[in-house]
Amino acid sequence: MTEEERTGNRFANMNILGDFCYISVGMVVNANEKNAQGAFKKEDLISDSYDAIHCRKYIEAKDIDKFQVKRVRYLEWNTERCPDKLRRPTFRELYDCPKLLINRLGVLKVYLDMDTHFLHSDSMFCAVLWKDLKGVYNKSLSSSIKKFCKHNRAVMESLSEKVDLYYLLGILNSSMADQLLADQRGGDYHIYPEHIRNLPIPAPQREAQNAIGVIVKEILHRREENIDYSELEEQLNGLVTALYQ
Numbered sequence: 001m002t003e004e005e006r007t008g009n010r011f012a013n014m015n016i017l018g019d020f021c022y023i024s025v026g027m028v029v030n031a032n033e034k035n036a037q038g039a040f041k042k043e044d045l046i047s048d049s050y051d052a053i054h055c056r057k058y059i060e061a062k063d064i065d066k067f068q069v070k071r072v073r074y075l076e077w078n079t080e081r082c083p084d085k086l087r088r089p090t091f092r093e094l095y096d097c098p099k100l101l102i103n104r105l106g107v108l109k110v111y112l113d114m115d116t117h118f119l120h121s122d123s124m125f126c127a128v129l130w131k132d133l134k135g136v137y138n139k140s141l142s143s144s145i146k147k148f149c150k151h152n153r154a155v156m157e158s159l160s161e162k163v164d165l166y167y168l169l170g171i172l173n174s175s176m177a178d179q180l181l182a183d184q185r186g187g188d189y190h191i192y193p194e195h196i197r198n199l200p201i202p203a204p205q206r207e208a209q210n211a212i213g214v215i216v217k218e219i220l221h222r223r224e225e226n227i228d229y230s231e232l233e234e235q236l237n238g239l240v241t242a243l244y245q
Contacts, residue, residue: 011200011244018197019151020160020168021100021127022144025193026120028088029075036085042121045076053079056095057116061103061123064111066173067216068223075119088122093136095119098165100127100172104191108181110172112165112220125196127168129160148197163204166213171201173216174240202243212239 017023029042047054051074058075076082083089101111101118102125120126133141134157145153171177177199184195202208215236222229 014200014202015159016197017127017168017199017201018148019156020163020201021129022133022141023125023127023193023197024090024094024140026122026124026126027083027086027090028122030087032085032087036081039085040081045082047074050074056119058119060121061105064101064103064109066109067111067219069111091138091140093133094126094128097128097132100165100169102127102172102196105189108172108178108191110169112169125193127196129163129165130156131160164209164213166216167204167209168201170212170216170236171240175237176240176244208239208243212236215239
């Protein structure tokens, strides 16, 4: 039996992140080959400063760390070419919800965007609670449910009502998540959607959620104030590891 099979059997009774969240790659910020081939490049759409055209905050994977955004730029938005002529625009509602932002290469780094509503590139994934997409219907969502989900949408919306994004952030930025991801990808440097979607998540009991949420919120505060929080990371890792035992 492989390590992946042993891990899967060990956590077989747990939900996975995809039961709580819709997982999506971000937008491909290049011209669509069919209706705008060569009309513009990614660099043409991005500015270091805000103006009437570059009016949405935009980040890429290199701009985030665990619990932190390090750099913000601005993307042209609601113009003739962006987002409608992007190669992969995704769908607008995806960016107007609270969401977890996740890198696609190397060590797992996750940031929680509660209310900034960042736009982001395909160098990142986002994870949006199913309940926050209630009433949104499109091909991307229906296709994802059909291909990857063991529950129907109503069940996943109900499940997501019981989970807190601070809880999921704490789990995903823990040493336990690093190990679970390593077990899945077997030395690969890339992080694929199925890796994130299939991460086992312990049942979100209120007491555990609250305890993890308190620590995560204090880490976020200390990150913002540039205060050391290493002892909080140790506490977080201990709490999360205990949930998987």
